[in-house]
Amino acid sequence: MTVGNLPFLVVGILFLIGLLAVLREKNMIKIAIGITIIESAVNMLLIVLGYRLGGDVPVHFLKGEVDAMVLPTPQALTLTAIVIALATSALMLSVIMLLYKHYGTLNVDEIRRLRG
């Protein structure tokens, strides 16, 4: 069975869902979730790019000679990107916590002292 471009379609839809959440939601936690979804979509894009149909582990001493293997570089990139995404999510949630302490609300429309 061939999957064709289906994975890319999923990545695109995920990305749009995340973007929509960031643009439309008023709750800061939901905005943070939206950003996390975008980050996951991008990580999935990298993995999908490196996938070869029927590919095997790209480690020679484990699998020996194989016909096709998945690309290792995108996986390494994804690992790095996941770590970065984790750090920013943690920081973002703690900033939201501080904002909640100061303003007593999570609604972005009510947090507006910076104007002009």
Add this chain to the structure above:
Amino acid sequence: MNWQAHLPALLLAVPLLGAFAAPVFNLGGKTLRNVWFITVSTCVFLVAFALWRDVSVNGILVYVMGGEDFALSLPSGMKLPVRIILEIDAMSAFMALAGSITSMAGAWFSVSYMDRFSGMSRFVSLYFLLTLGMLGMMVTGDLFNFFVFLEIASVASYGLVAFWRDKPQAIEASFKYMVMSQIAAMLVLIAVGFLYGRYNLLNMGALGSVMQMGLVEKVSLALLFSALALKCGSFPMYLWIPDAYAEAPASVSCLLVTVSQASLYGLFRVAFSIYGVSLTNSVVAWAIIILGLISMLVAVSMAVVQHEVKRLMAYHAISQTGYMMLGVGIGLLVLGNPEALAEYGFTALKGGVFHIFNHAMYKGLLFLTAGTLFYMTGSRDLNKMGGLIRRSPGTAFMFVIAAAAIAGLPPMNGYTSKLLIYQSSFAVHPFITVVALVTSVLTLASFVKVFQTAFLGPEHKALVNARKVPSTMMVGMGILTVAILLLTFLPGSALSNLVEPAAKALVDQAGYIGAIMGGAF
């Protein structure tokens, strides 16, 4: 291999060590931590200076992290650059020099400016991480590494913008900045993924050598362009800049100026070294020019009405970024046309590149003087200041130098770089020059207003117990003042030694690629 061969790695290793050793030195008390803060930032400057000397004598430097040779040779005879590479040409070294000077000035300034706040060991750590991310973006030769350094700089700056976490505005600015910049970073990563999927390469030089314009390349260019334009604060996406710059501590704003210029550098690197001559149509160049023009005019008109001194300066930072985009955009416009390039394109490029350095110096100094005003009066509102020239004539003097430079009054360094841009933009269309001149006049008007209200006039009643300016703050501002004066009084040698090699390196796509691919293909 002598130690000088490792300068590129040292440029990143020294701030990294500075960041992680800062909490240890903090255990030894305040003085030890401050000595460490200043020593490391001075070392970073010395390394950047040595690197710049090295590059201007020996040409492009390629440094391989953790290996002798960057190329992987396959049994079939094919060679690929696979390892993590730092590639430093004259443009990178030029940017690193500017960045390390502002970092050093900010460190001197912070020592007493931040003295009465707790959590200083974290401040020093984050400050060095921000410096590291910025320098890394400037010297890396690898697209994914660029993304990683971009994120290091971003995460450190979120923390620093929100450093005064008892102030709701600071947290709010940090959150706003975080949301926008995180999306921008993800766009960069998508573009990196697209280019990798197309060419199986992440190295900028190697990508440049095989680049052929197609749909994928255009999409990645659009993604990289919009993301980096957001990060450097150009027109439609500048909204985070005034908040983040105004709410961060002054020494951090001073460094953030060069950090956003590192994104601008990334934009130029992508346009010139990766895409370069394959950008046959001029859409990208015109996009850079037009965004530059709109940023200049819109931001300066927002700045004129501000009465909060750091917001005002932040809007000017956006407007000055417009000049750099204008100059370099004109250079990009005529990149494929050697005659026009020689006639006016290269002049524009020189102007744009020189303006980057000038801007780093005078805008850094302006933010530091704004910090000094805040330190003296406890307020950032211009309406609550007045007569401060009697309290601190030194600060007033340095403010005048920086204001004259940003307004482009002759003979200041800002005048030299703006003149180069005026001359060359006239050859493209006179309207561009008119917009640039109008912006310059409005800039001057706005800074005359600041000087008049803050420094001249009768002393404000509330300022009877204004604080004295400590000497280390004066040293921090003095470093940038000396840099501005040197660039002002030696424009010829600054242009020929500092700016021209950098502008040449930007145009010389073949040289950038050749340093990586030389003979391998």
